[in-house]
Amino acid sequence: MDVPNLTDRQDRDDKLNIDHKNLKSSHNREQNFKQSVPKVLLVGYNGANNTGSEARLISIIKDVRAVLGPDVCITIPTLNEKNLRRYIKEEANLKIVPIPSIFFFALKKLVKEHDLVLLVEGSCYMDTWTSALLWAFLWTTKCANSSKIPCIAYSVDAGDLSPLNKFLVKREASKTDLIITRTKLAADKLKNIGVTAPIKNTADSAFTFQKDDNDETIIQDIWTKESLPKPEKSVVGFAVVDFYLWPVVIRPWGKSKDRYKWPYYFSRSKKRAKKSDDLSARWAALADKIIEKHGKSIALICMEELDEPLALNIIGKMQHSENAHIFTSNEFNTSQMTGILQGLELLITSRYHAAVLSLESPVPQIAVAHDPRLKGLYNELGIDKEYLFDYRLENAGKIVWDKVEKQADDLLGNPKKINNKLKQGYSQHLMGAEKNRQLLKEFLIERGWEVRP
Structure with missing residues (x-):
């Protein structure tokens, strides 16, 4: 008869004890949850x-309250508490929690204090903007999985990833309890990477955002206030992005003008600065041609305050800058910016x-894209072949702007050309967003x- 290995037996007993503790901990959390108001981390x-x-955050808060009731406790971590308070009002059951730039310990602590974690950033599984943001979401997922706390990626996207980040997404995103993507393209990308978590495809949560009706005439009011030519x-x-600021990289030090928030710095160099300046010149030339050929005014729309320097540079290079105005998220809230977007005759966007x-109106639009997000949306709208131009594939050359100008002329001459596709697309995406x-609700049941009926 073989003599049992006492070390193996001890290891097995220790493992059983650990598993029992985890099961007991999970059971206690469920029991505590049933006796108290649930806590949700966004x-x-x-x-x-x-x-x-x-727009996404406001819509998702409404979703959570619609499912779990108005008394649900919601916590929103942020690197910029002051900005967040501009559009989110802290209440007894809604807390804003500042976290440091080196976020690992803070996020781990917050995850353990909650019953449910939602990843609410649209650009969730991509490193276009910065790997640090991606790592924050993967780290949150890892912490939730380790603590047996349910975690959902809520109406998110997937895009460009380095080989290292593909590996990390495959490993860590697979630990998510449910991934809801906002486009089919995003769902396919995650599956192709090898993510094994359950994946559902719906639409972006921002489609359910509704503006205040009082903001509908804001663009006309601004033109009058600034004594600009009336845009009769x-x-x-133009919703512009400086492609050459990104990605934000981690550095122990750098120039203060390039610092986003220590230790994160924009990818600046003489070569990138030159390309950024060329990008401004291309937008400026397009704006002048539209003003001269069609008698239109130009709204430079900064969906993020980081777009403002590019917009200022564009206006500085325009021959007809008196016919242009900058509208920025630093000045206007989402309701007002939505009113501006929906009041346009044509939108040319990198955002x-x-x-x-803008889609609810529906505003004819053209995309000058720098990552797959607009590609996924335009593909589902059925307008990607004619109206989407990948700035990377065209090598930022004159050819892309000639094509954009041609399509802008076409849509300004015949604004209803893609009206039906945009209307149908909005209706389908609204239904998809409502499915989130x-x-x-089904996940929690x-x-x-x-949950609320």
Whole structure:
């Protein structure tokens, strides 16, 4: 007879004890939850004066309250508390919690204090803006998984990733209890990477955002207030992004003008600065041609305050700058920015949420894209072949701007050309966005949570 290995037996007993403790801990959490108000943590790009993130957050808070009731306790962590308070009012059951730039310990602590974690940033699984943001979401998922706390990626996107980040997404995102993507393209990207978590495809939460009716005439009021030529023939909007600021990288030190928030710095160099200046010149030339050929005014729309330097540079290079005005998220809230977007005759955008928030009107639009997000949306709208131009594939050359100008001329001459596609697309995406709430409800019911009927 073989003699049992006492060390193996001890290891097995220790493992059983650990598993029992985890099971007991999870059971106690469920019991405590049933006896108290649930606590929900919303982790995203909160407080950045970003119109899209603002629209998403407001809509998601409404979703959570619709499913779990008005008394649900919501916590929103942020790197910029002051900005977040501009559009989120702290209440007894809604807390804003500042976290440091080195976020690992703070997020881990917050996760353990909550019953449910939602990743609410649209640009969740991509490193276009910065790897640090991606790592924050993956770290949050890892902490939730380790603590047996349910975690949902709520109406998110997937995009460009380095080989290292693909590996990390495959490993950590697979630990998510449910991933809801806002486009089919995003869902396919995650599956192709090898993410094994359950994935559902719906639409962006911002589609359910509703502006205040009082903000509908804001663009006309601004033109009058600033003594600008009255835009009697309406306005063409440019939602611009400086592609050459990104990604934000981690450095122990750098130039103060390039610092986003220590230790994060914009990817600045002489070469990048030159390309940024060339980008401004291209936008300025397009604006002047539209003013000269069609008699339109130009609204430079900064969906994030970081877009303002590029917009100022564009106006500085325009020959007809008196016919242009900057509208920025630093000055206007999401309701007002949505009113501006929906009052346009034509939108030419590099910003995903400018496309989303203008769609209800529906405003004819053209995309000058620098990552896959607009590609996914335009593909579902059925307008990607004619009206989406990938700035990277065109090598930022004159050819892309010639094509954009041609399509702008076409849509200004025949604004109803894609009207039906935009209307149908908005209707479908609105239904998809409303499905997010239903998926959240079903997810919680399966786990024995009490939800509103």
